[in-house]
Amino acid sequence: MVISLSAVVLLLILVVIFMRNGGLKFSHALICALLGFCLASSSMAATIHDGLSATAQVVAGLNP
Numbered sequence: 001m002v003i004s005l006s007a008v009v010l011l012l013i014l015v016v017i018f019m020r021n022g023g024l025k026f027s028h029a030l031i032c033a034l035l036g037f038c039l040a041s042s043s044m045a046a047t048i049h050d051g052l053s054a055t056a057q058v059v060a061g062l063n064p
Contacts, residue, residue, distance in 0.1 A: 015032065018024030039045060 015024060015029050019026065019029060039048060
């Protein structure tokens with residue numbers, strides 16, 4: 001839950017930055033959000049979640 005919430009916050013910050021810089025229009029952000037909701041309800045949601053979890057574990061295991 002914490003990883004998915006962190007990913008959502010990170011993506012939200014990126015969308016806000018892109019919208020402020022003019023690189024992402026509001027309509028594009030809306031389409032991206034709708035795509036996210038569609039992906040979350042699809043059969044690929046488990047695969048995406050497992051991939052994000054594995055990536056987070058790899059990053060957490062790195063020592064600087």
